[in-house]
Amino acid sequence: xxxxxDLLKTAWRCAPCLxxxxxFPPLLHGSWSFxxxxxxxxxxxxxxxxxxxxxxxRARYWTSPSLAGADCAACHLPEEKRIGGAYxxxxxxxxxxxxAQGCVIREGERGRCRARINIxxxxxxxxxxxxxxxxxxxxxxxxxxxxxxGTDAFSLATAGCPFRCKFxxxxxxxxxxxxxxxxxxxxxxxxxxxxxxxxxxxxxxxYNEPTVFTEYLLDIARLAKKEGRRSVLVSCGFMNxxxxxxxxxxxxxxxxxxxxxxxxxxxxxCGAELKPVLxxxxxxxxxxxxxxxxxxxxxxxxxxDKMMKGLCDWVAGEIGPDVPIHFTRFHPDYQLLNLPxxxxxxxxRARQMAxxxxxxxxxxxxxxxxxxxHTYCPRCRKVVIKRNSFFVEEIHLKNGRCxxxxxxxxxxxx
Numbered sequence: 571x572x573x574x575x576d577l578l579k580t581a582w583r584c585a586p587c588l589x590x591x592x593x594f595p596p597l598l599h600g601s602w603s604f605x606x607x608x609x610x611x612x613x614x615x616x617x618x619x620x621x622x623x624x625x626x627x628r629a630r631y632w633t634s635p636s637l638a639g640a641d642c643a644a645c646h647l648p649e650e651k652r653i654g655g656a657y658x659x660x661x662x663x664x665x666x667x668x669x670a671q672g673c674v675i676r677e678g679e680r681g682r683c684r685a686r687i688n689i690x691x692x693x694x695x696x697x698x699x700x701x702x703x704x705x706x707x708x709x710x711x712x713x714x715x716x717x718x719x720g721t722d723a724f725s726l727a728t729a730g731c732p733f734r735c736k737f738x739x740x741x742x743x744x745x746x747x748x749x750x751x752x753x754x755x756x757x758x759x760x761x762x763x764x765x766x767x768x769x770x771x772x773x774x775x776x777y778n779e780p781t782v783f784t785e786y787l788l789d790i791a792r793l794a795k796k797e798g799r800r801s802v803l804v805s806c807g808f809m810n811x812x813x814x815x816x817x818x819x820x821x822x823x824x825x826x827x828x829x830x831x832x833x834x835x836x837x838x839x840c841g842a843e844l845k846p847v848l849x850x851x852x853x854x855x856x857x858x859x860x861x862x863x864x865x866x867x868x869x870x871x872x873x874x875d876k877m878m879k880g881l882c883d884w885v886a887g888e889i890g891p892d893v894p895i896h897f898t899r900f901h902p903d904y905q906l907l908n909l910p911x912x913x914x915x916x917x918x919r920a921r922q923m924a925x926x927x928x929x930x931x932x933x934x935x936x937x938x939x940x941x942x943x944h945t946y947c948p949r950c951r952k953v954v955i956k957r958n959s960f961f962v963e964e965i966h967l968k969n970g971r972c973x974x975x976x977x978x979x980x981x982x983x984x
Contacts, residue, residue, distance in 0.1 A: 622749055630785055631784070632665060633664065635663075663675060667812070668809060697728035699755045699757060704727075705726075712804050713898075715955070715981075718772060723802065724772065725776050727777030727780070728786070729750060731778050734842075735840045735841075737866065743778050744778040761773070773790060773794050776804035779805060801821050802823040806847065807846070807847040814854070824861055825861075826854065828864070828881065828885075831877050848884070851888075855888075861889075862894045862896065864935070865878075865881060869909050869912055882929065886928050895932050896933045897932070897933065899936035938959040944956050949972065949977040952966070970984075
């Protein structure tokens, strides 16, 4: 008998084929024709890894000693800079500037995300046009509660992530390599066409860390905008300032996982740093893009009153009272199967702390039918959006205002 873990692993291995068959029917003409070339898509049988390497397009946001004008000294330690003179590099390495990991990558090797590789002294993307999971979800599942409630989001992901979160619920794709998921090449235009065919008003980049396929998501978002579709990002917030600035020009909403208010927690549990995430949250908050924040509350790791209070203090003081914050329930997964689900009382305590700090829209997540799922008017306290799990049952808003008292409710409603 298959264990639950083996069953999930098998299901994820099938995901690319199922996604292609269900959501990209133009690739299907016969029983196995999704392994053939088609309009806007090419699939490869046989040596998939070799073909992946040969067709990987040039990435953006990187530097190397061979690039004209590259600031070579920026990669070196202060004690090295004191030596003086020109630096001489015998190795054909590059430095990725996409996220705060700042990987220095030797030729033939990959960055921490597994999605970007140094080929001949040039950084290439192994995940451009290579979705491994494609679904249509309610926008509330991301979760976005103040962005076009009740709409469908055409959602996709590739392999790869710069984090190593021990609690990851999508570890089968986030912690995998691109060649673990053989499947079709799907062009940005084909993604947008599939969203249009399913009448999805929103395209969501989600499940893994979409920053690893920045080039792909930007091309999709720009095409989607021309077709009157919105684009949203579900992210760990670890990208550098320049790529995030470009994302903010093309995307309509960003949800950032603020996983805990502790540098030690980020290092030990996520394999990352807190400071770049806080910078990203500030940057999005100051842009035109709609922002929501999620905090997955993990028992014994980030559920102390001190940590939750620190998070609420920071959001209220640095970001403001109108940014929605979701305290979501942890379920045992990946490397933390030994921990229990988050007690609902802990989530309720975190939500109350946020409201006591003046945050107007604080939610309890991953607990179906909980009153903390609803949106309440901050003035009259009546329910203006009633939800049941990921689905909207009632909306009492007109032009973004409470129907009961006229108070303006922060968000994007049309």
